Amino acid sequence: MSSLNNPTVLDETLFEQLLDEAEQSPRRRSHYNLHQSFDEPVQRLCIALKKGTYVRPHHHPQYNKWEMMVVLRGEVMMVVFDSEGRVIKKLELCAAVGSSVTEILPNTWHTIFPISEDAIIMEVKEGPYTPA
Secondary structure, three states: OOOOOOOOOOOHHHHHHHHHHHHHOOOOEEEEEOOOOOOOOEEEEEEEEEOOOOOOOEOOOOOOOOEEEEEEEOEEEEEEEOOOOOEEEEEEEEOOOOOOEEEEOOOOEEEEEEOOOEEEEEEEEEOOOOOO
16 A cells, blocks of 8 residues: 555556466455555555456445546456346457546446456545445
């Protein structure tokens, strides 16, 4: 986690560490929080995703719970669903081609998974974090 005297650098060293942790994880992903507390008003985390990870489709029903995802490495697919579970949009996001950022509005059902063997994303969302 960062501080004014020791800022966090999101670089290849951190990415490789996160990918190694994701490789060892049964969930095939790992997180690095840049925020100091789950109570902070803005949650910022770097997430490593290995091919085969499963992020359950989910939504954040609170009016202020938007999410922004930035692909820093690799390629991911974002799938958006309607309230009945039907796919309404698929977004390919790739760090190499410039279409690497998306913002998800509150109460939007979605999931994300890597298309490439691995991917690194930065997720920014309004806090505080509530596990429910």
